Amino acid sequence: MSQAFVSLRGVNKFFDDVHAVANLDLDVHAGEFFSMLGPSGSGKTTVLRLIAGFESASSGTISIESQDVTDLAPFDRPVNTVFQDYALFPHMSIQDNVEYGLRTRKVSKPVRAKQALEAIDSVKLSHLSQRLPHQLSGGQRQRIALARALVLRPKVLLLDEPLGALDKQLREEMQVELKRIQREAGITFIFVTHDQEEAMRMSDRIAVFNEGSIEQIGTPQEVYERPQTKFVASFLGVSNIFSGQSAQEIFGASTMVNVRPERIKLVPADTPLKGDESGVVGTIIEASYIGATTIFLIQTQSGHRVVATRINEELPDQINRFRTGDRVGAVWKSDHSAVIPT
Amino acid sequence: MSTQTTNAGSRPISAYLYKRAKLRLFGLIALPMFWIVGVYILSLFLLLITAFWFVDPFTSKVIPGFTLDNFISIFTVPAYLSTSIRTLLIALAVTAVSVLFAVPLGIYMAKIARPWVRNALAVAITLPLWAGYLVKIIAMRLVFTEEGFFNWALAPIGISGPTFSIPLVILTLTYLWFPYMALPVYTAIRQIPPNLFDASSDMGAKGFTTIYRVVLPLIVPAIIAGSVFTFSLSLGDYLVAKFTGGSTQMIGSIIASNINLNPPVAAAFSMVPIAFVLIYLMVARRTGSLERM
Numbered sequence: 001m002s003q004a005f006v007s008l009r010g011v012n013k014f015f016d017d018v019h020a021v022a023n024l025d026l027d028v029h030a031g032e033f034f035s036m037l038g039p040s041g042s043g044k045t046t047v048l049r050l051i052a053g054f055e056s057a058s059s060g061t062i063s064i065e066s067q068d069v070t071d072l073a074p075f076d077r078p079v080n081t082v083f084q085d086y087a088l089f090p091h092m093s094i095q096d097n098v099e100y101g102l103r104t105r106k107v108s109k110p111v112r113a114k115q116a117l118e119a120i121d122s123v124k125l126s127h128l129s130q131r132l133p134h135q136l137s138g139g140q141r142q143r144i145a146l147a148r149a150l151v152l153r154p155k156v157l158l159l160d161e162p163l164g165a166l167d168k169q170l171r172e173e174m175q176v177e178l179k180r181i182q183r184e185a186g187i188t189f190i191f192v193t194h195d196q197e198e199a200m201r202m203s204d205r206i207a208v209f210n211e212g213s214i215e216q217i218g219t220p221q222e223v224y225e226r227p228q229t230k231f232v233a234s235f236l237g238v239s240n241i242f243s244g245q246s247a248q249e250i251f252g253a254s255t256m257v258n259v260r261p262e263r264i265k266l267v268p269a270d271t272p273l274k275g276d277e278s279g280v281v282g283t284i285i286e287a288s289y290i291g292a293t294t295i296f297l298i299q300t301q302s303g304h305r306v307v308a309t310r311i312n313e314e315l316p317d318q319i320n321r322f323r324t325g326d327r328v329g330a331v332w333k334s335d336h337s338a339v340i341p342t
Numbered sequence: 343m344s345t346q347t348t349n350a351g352s353r354p355i356s357a358y359l360y361k362r363a364k365l366r367l368f369g370l371i372a373l374p375m376f377w378i379v380g381v382y383i384l385s386l387f388l389l390l391i392t393a394f395w396f397v398d399p400f401t402s403k404v405i406p407g408f409t410l411d412n413f414i415s416i417f418t419v420p421a422y423l424s425t426s427i428r429t430l431l432i433a434l435a436v437t438a439v440s441v442l443f444a445v446p447l448g449i450y451m452a453k454i455a456r457p458w459v460r461n462a463l464a465v466a467i468t469l470p471l472w473a474g475y476l477v478k479i480i481a482m483r484l485v486f487t488e489e490g491f492f493n494w495a496l497a498p499i500g501i502s503g504p505t506f507s508i509p510l511v512i513l514t515l516t517y518l519w520f521p522y523m524a525l526p527v528y529t530a531i532r533q534i535p536p537n538l539f540d541a542s543s544d545m546g547a548k549g550f551t552t553i554y555r556v557v558l559p560l561i562v563p564a565i566i567a568g569s570v571f572t573f574s575l576s577l578g579d580y581l582v583a584k585f586t587g588g589s590t591q592m593i594g595s596i597i598a599s600n601i602n603l604n605p606p607v608a609a610a611f612s613m614v615p616i617a618f619v620l621i622y623l624m625v626a627r628r629t630g631s632l633e634r635m
Contacts, residue, residue, distance in 0.1 A: 044358075052540075052544060053543075054540050054543075054544075073543065073548075074540070074543040074544050075544070075545075075546045075547060075548055077541050079544075080544055080545065081540070081541070081544045083540070083541060084533070084537075084539060087535065087538055087540065087541035088541075089538060089541075089542075089556055091559045091560055091562070099546075100542075100555075101544075101545030101546050101547050104545060104546035104547045104551055105546050148545070149544075149545075152545065157614035162591045
């Protein structure tokens with residue numbers, strides 16, 4: 001990957017006595033789709049606002065394209081933002097909203113009108129350019145917010161949970177749309193979300209936030225398959241974490257180990273393990289059919305609980321040979337388990 | 343059947359009214375309608391009628407009749423015309439100064455100040471409303487009089503404050519009516535989503551541009567609501583001019599001095615502020631900002 005484009009070094013942010021961002025280092029590469037993922041209050045939105053300049057860092061430096069922007073006002077930074085609740089100006093037409101940034105940059109009227117129309121056209125809403133924001137649906141407003149930011153050709157586009165207010169179907173359409181726009185425009189996207197599926201679907205890399213710090217940065221595959229902390233393992237998808245006594249029993253070492261539910265096979269309790277397999281024996285205490293998959297909750301003799309998912313490749317009555325109360329072996333290939341260092 | 347009881351016998355009036363909606367309506371609005379039509383509108387109408395009467399120069403008695411002389415005098419007597427224009431300009435100035443103070447104050451209170459500061463300022467703004475009208479005029483008089491606090495405090499740096507003159511009239515009127523502008527403006531700014539400020543600066547706008555292009559258009563209804571007070575109350579005032587204006591005359595001064603001598607002229611002059619306010623509201627309506635109120 002190319003060199004760091006947006007770079008944060010030792011950044012701290014305090015709100016009164018709340019330490020919202022703690023000693024953060026972060027590098028985002030040019031042209032990548034970078035997501036900041038975490039629960040609410042984890043500091044991801046604050047980091048975005050620090051990059052945009054809406055908040056100023058208590059300490060540390062922020063640079064964009066090797067220019068130190070730490071002390072620059074938002075209007076002097078080469079970034080633009082798409083806000084969670086769109087933040088369209090309610091008294092201006094769609095066209096005027098999109099022209100706003102061009103106008104503050106003193107672009108002449110015919111030029112800015114042309115560029116604005118092109119931007120509105122690129123999100124396929126040119127027929128609505130003379131409407132007011134409140135006459136548009138949520139999805140349409142979101143696309144206008146995007147057009148309004150992109151028309152300024154920022155070096156970095158910041159997106160603050162832009163799809164949070166949309167319903168599921170629209171959100172998935174917009175995910176594809178966003179990814180397409182990012183690819184075509186070649187702009188660096190920094191995307192804040194609390195939805196891990198959304199982050200994994202769109203991102204080149206993901207930073208997982210927790211309590212004001214980054215727990216791990218990596219490709220979607222890396223953070224899912226090789227979580228570096230217990231928090232990352234449990235925040236992304238479902239995890240089975242073995243540690244202490246139960247890890248000792250299974251792996252012969254008391255390290256922390258994670259196994260994903262979809263890697264676990266269920267076999268009759270008396271089936272011997274193959275050489276490359278690990279596993280536990282327990283009783284099914286719950287089997288939930290949820291359409292594409294069935295989720296089994298298995299409890300071992302020592303009380304440890306394991307979640308296993310089976311893809312329902314066939315009709316349920318043919319594959320569901322295991323039922324609640326059955327004693328089964330939960331088995332996985334040994335190299336599918338991942339050691340969590342911390 | 344004979345054992346069944348109803349309340350009809352015990353509440354004859356309610357039972358009677360139950361079937362007579364118009365009568366009930368009359369009972370509801372008779373008193374307020376008497377007030378609005380019988381006292382309010384009627385007295386204004388009588389005032390208008392009086393404006394067409396005239397005073398017999400020999401007996402000094404008011405004679406009912408029809409003459410336009412009183413209205414014509416507003417435009418032909420130089421002192422009258424200049425007083426009307428002066429009053430209009432003073433009222434506009436009071437409104438402008440109030441907006442100039444209220445908008446930044448409102449932005450600070452609504453978007454920047456901590457809650458306790460915001461509350462303290464809200465109290466500070468409304469507090470003068472509790473004090474009597476004359477009390478505030480006297481207070482301003484004391485501060486700005488020749489040997490008053492203002493001159494005393496600024497004398498060392500060679501600045502002397504306004505004496506009893508038009509600027510002081512504008513200041514005092516602003517002092518009196520500022521809360522009526524500040525509160526609606528503050529409330530309106532509070533309702534602007536904070537993201538709009540971020541979005542504006544994100545797109546390159548500096549503070550002043552954001553105020554001019556985003557804040558002001560969104561609070562126009564509040565400014566008009568506030569200015570109805572600052573403007574119309576200033577137009578009708580004359581005690582402020584009397585006590586802090588030195589020789590400054592306002593429309594109210596002319597009305598007051600004619601109220602016994604020449605009631606028809608006083609009546610005609612009373613129509614001037616009303617006309618100004620009506621014109622003002624029509625202009626405001628033209629801009630389309632009243633629809634959003």
